[in-house]
Amino acid sequence: MKAIVYSRTGSPDVLELVDREPQEPAPGEVRVRIVVSGVNPTDWKSRTNGPLAFAEVTPNQDGSGVVDAVGDGVTDFAVGDRVWTFMSARDRPTGTAQELTNLPADRVVKLPVGASFDVGASMGVPALTAHRALTVLEDGPTRLGPGALEGRYVLVAGGAGAVGHAAIQLARWSGATVITTVSSDDKAALARAAGAHHVVNYRTEDTAAVVRAIAPNGVDIVVEVSIVQNAELDAAVVADRAVVSMYADDAGATASLAVRPNMSTNTRYQFVLLYTIGAAALRRGVEDVTEALIAGVLPVGADAGLPLVRFPLAETAAAHQAVQDSVVGKVLIDVSQP
Structure with a gap:
């Protein structure tokens, strides 16, 4: 072979x-x-x-x-x-x-x-990582599926990436209102094709103002690809008891967090690495992703974003x-x- x-x-x-x-x-x-x-x-x-x-x-x-x-x-x-x-x-x-x-x-x-x-x-790394990122909210579900995130606002940083793409699809399938940030019009088109309800170009728009206009009480879950770049933004847009789920390390860079804004909202910062989330979380992810596949909500390809x-x-x-x-x-x- x-x-x-x-x-x-x-x-x-x-x-x-x-x-x-x-x-x-x-x-x-x-x-x-x-x-x-x-x-x-x-x-x-x-x-x-x-x-x-x-x-x-x-x-x-x-x-x-x-x-x-x-x-x-x-x-x-x-x-x-x-x-x-x-x-x-x-x-x-x-x-x-x-x-x-x-x-x-x-x-x-x-x-x-x-x-x-x-x-x-x-599937694998992107979908299971996205599942974990969406299921670590203090007041939220540990499983995904229709209605699981009803009434929640999810902000996906970098919606044109593989994890961001899966997060948009899984969050929308679960009933959340999905906002995503991108860096270009081409990536905005991909994020919309994936199913994002709202797309913000962070290079040309006031991202915090736009997100707050969509979610006046703040977003519940941030699926974060770059906490180094977005720490200030995240602190400005989260709801009380929100979670910022960080799944990328920016090549080992160091992030700085402002204490007072995060303390005021009781924000949780959750690191996400697929290999150490544990057997129970992996099993839940596999089962939910399988159900999403059966439902046909995880397509790939340019038409799907x-x-x-x-x-x-x-x-x-x-x-x-x-x-x-x-x-x-x-x-x-x-x-x-x-």
């Missing part, structure tokens, strides 16, 4: 296309023939920052494909099942940038009828570079035929 591997950290140049022998799934594992692999910032950051946990690593946490074999004790999957995967390379050397990958059964989810492999490969940028498996290095360069859209790698 074809696989992308690296045995040292560094630039995308460390990624190499090789031939490897498929391995039989161990007890509790399934072997998935990957059709589409999804690339996220976490993938290139893991490749760049050492040390390596294994002598050889195949990158990429997310993917979709077809179950090819099942190990002993696996009863929830059968050969031929269409699936999506998440945290595929977490504490393992076998990510989704390869034709066949063995994964614990609890990191594999059946792909509902009607959901494409492209959609499946776009998230353009797809495609690469063949042999050009995985270019795919990683595209994500590292903050390309607009979701980067997917075509690994094998459906």
Whole structure:
């Protein structure tokens, strides 16, 4: 089988296309023939920052494909099942940038009828991160679904990104009024296509004034991509007992928070990293995302507000570079035929 591997950290140049022998799934594992692999910032950051946990690593946490074999004790999957995967390379050397990958059964989810492999490969990190960001409000729900966020205002910073896109879709599905910020007219069009009710261009508008006009009592949840840039704005627009859910680290930058405004509103600041949210939160996220997929509310593609940028498996290095360069859209790698 074809696989992308690296045995040292560094630039995308460390990624190499090789031939490897498929391995039989161990007890509790399934072997998935990957059709589409999804690339996220976490993938290139893991490749760049050492040390390596294994002598050889195949990158990429997310993917979709077809179950090819099942190990002993696996009863929830059968050969031929269409699936999506998440945290595929977490504490393992076998990510989704390869034709066949063995994964614990609890990191594999059946792909509902009607959901494409492209959609499946776009879930994982973005959708589960967005779910967590939307379910840590002190007075709010821990589950998403129709009516769960009814009457709430959600501000999504960077609505044209993959996490922002999923947050818009999940929040709207759950009944929230969704406001998002963008940096250009083109990104505004994408955010509207994703379903945002209100779009604010922070380069040309007074963002705080616009948000306060929409939500006079403040927003309940901020899905925050850059707390370093937006700390002052967030403090100015949150409601009492709001939460600012921060899922990106701005390359390790340090943020400063004004004490008095945040104290006055009892604002909660919640750091969000998918890999340490715990099994219960992951399970809730997987179940709710699956229901959203069944409902058809998580489409991808330019018409849905998230353009797809495609690469063949042999050009995985270019795919990683595209994500590292903050390309607009979701980067997917075509690994094998459906």
